[in-house]
Amino acid sequence: MIVEVNNLVAGYEQRVLIRNLSFSIAAPAFVAIIGHNGAGKTTFFKAFQQQVPYQGNICAQQQDLKTIPNPAIQGLLSYLPQKNSVSFPIKVHDLVVMGLFRKKRFFENYTSEDYAVAAQVLEKLELLHLIEHDFTTLSGGEQQLIWLAQLTLQDASICLLDEPTQQLDVYYKKRVFNLLQDWVQQNGKTILCITHDLLNLLPLKGYLLNLSAPAPALEPITPENVMKHQVFLESHRQPL
Template sequence: MNESIMTIENLNFEVQNKHILKNINLEFYKGELVGIIGPNGAGKSTLLKCFNGINTYEGTICIKGKDIKKYEDKILAQNISFMNQNTNINFPFSCEDIILMGRYPYMKSGYDLKESDKIIAKKYMEYMNIIDLREKKITELSGGERQRVLFSKVLTQETDIILLDEPTSNLDIKYQEEIFKYMKKLTEEQKLIVTTIHDLRVAIKYCTKLILIKDGYVIANGKCNEVITEENIKMAYDIDVSVYKNPVTNNLDFCIKDDIT
C-alpha cells in the first residue's frame, strides 16, 4: 500500500451557526487521484478548502504526520497547492507573471525570482500549450484559457498534494481529457491529487477513489465500484439509476431508469 500523506479526523465546519461539514474522517495516500462528488450544495468545495486551511474548521488535518496549523505558511505551500473554481482575476498581470507566482513559496525573501523558477514555469506552460499566451494579460483571456493558466501555476508550485476545485469546468472536451490524463501521470510520480468533480463519468474514468458527500456528510468513500452504486446515487442525488459495466468503454457506467426503453 502507498504511504499515507494526509489524514482528516473529526472535521467540522460551521458558518453563522449553520453546520456545513459534519464529522469528516478521511485518509489519503500518495499516488491517489481522489474525486469528491455529490449534489450541488453538498459541501464539496467547502471540504476541499479545509484541507489546506483556507476555511477555519474544527478537528485535525495532518500532512505527512504534522498538523497543518503547525506549518509555517510558506512551508505548507511547498507541500500543498490549491486551484480555485473561480478563475476571475481583475488585475492585468501577464500570464507568465501569474504562473511564476507558483514559485513564491520557494523564495527566501520578497519576490526574488531565479532563472530556475522561469525554467520550471516554462516547462508547464509548454505542457499546457499556452506558451504563446505568456505575455498576454490574464484579463484578456477566455475562461478556458484562464483555467489552463491557473492549472499551470498550480503545477509550477510543484507540491506533493494538489487540490483542484472543478479544474475543467470551463474547458472543452479536448483540454478536459488532457488535464485529467496529466493528473494520472502526476499520480505515477506519487503525488496526491484531490479534485471536486460534477461529471460522474469523468470521475469514474480517471479517479482511483471517490468520496461521495451529501448535506455535509461523507456517505460513501472508496473505489469507484464501491461508491457508484444504485443505492448511493439514489441517496445522494434522489434519482433512480441502473449501474452497469459499459461494453464499449469497459468502465463502470449508469443510466437513469426513466431513460431505459
C-alpha cells in the first residue's frame, strides 16, 4: 500500500475535525477528498505534512511520516496549496524549472539541460507557447496548469492537491482533471485531491472520501456514488 492511514485523529485545541479515520490505498490511484467547508480536508493534508499534531499513523510507502524529516526532498510527497500566488514578475520557464529543486544542491544554478526538461513538460501539456511569458500576466487557468507543470517535474510518488480547480472555468477544470488522470494512468502516481467539483469527477476512475460523512470510507468513483454524495452534501450541513 502506498498510503495507509490508521485511527487518525486531528484538529485544533478547541475543535477536533477528523476522528478515527482509517483507509489504505494501493498505487497508482486517484482519490477525491470531498466534504463541507470545515470538515477537515485541509487539516488532513496538514497532518500528512506534519504541520498539525495528530494521533494515529500516516504511512507513505510503508514509512511512518513522523519518522521522515522532509518527504518532499526525498521525492515522496509534493503539494499544491489552495492559494499559490506570485507577486513579482517571473518567466514561465523559470517557475517551472524550480520543480527540479530536489535534484539540486543549495544555491546550485539550473542548467540549460534543466530548462530543456522544463520545456519538454510544457510541450507535453500544450503550454510551450507560454514559455517566455511573465507568469503574473496569465489567466487563472493558465497559471494553475503552470503550477501543475512544476509539480510534474518534482516527480513525487504521492501528490497532494488542495482544490486545484477552484475558480477555474469549465474548460480549465476539465483540463486539470484530465491531467491528473493522466498522472495516475500513464505515470503511475497517486493523487489525493481536495475538491468541491463533484460533477467533474463523473468520467474519472478512482475513489471518493467524504470527510463530512458519519463514517468516512473510500468508495469507488461511480455515477451513483458521485450523485449520492452530491445529494448528501447539499442536504446536510457541517456540524459546528
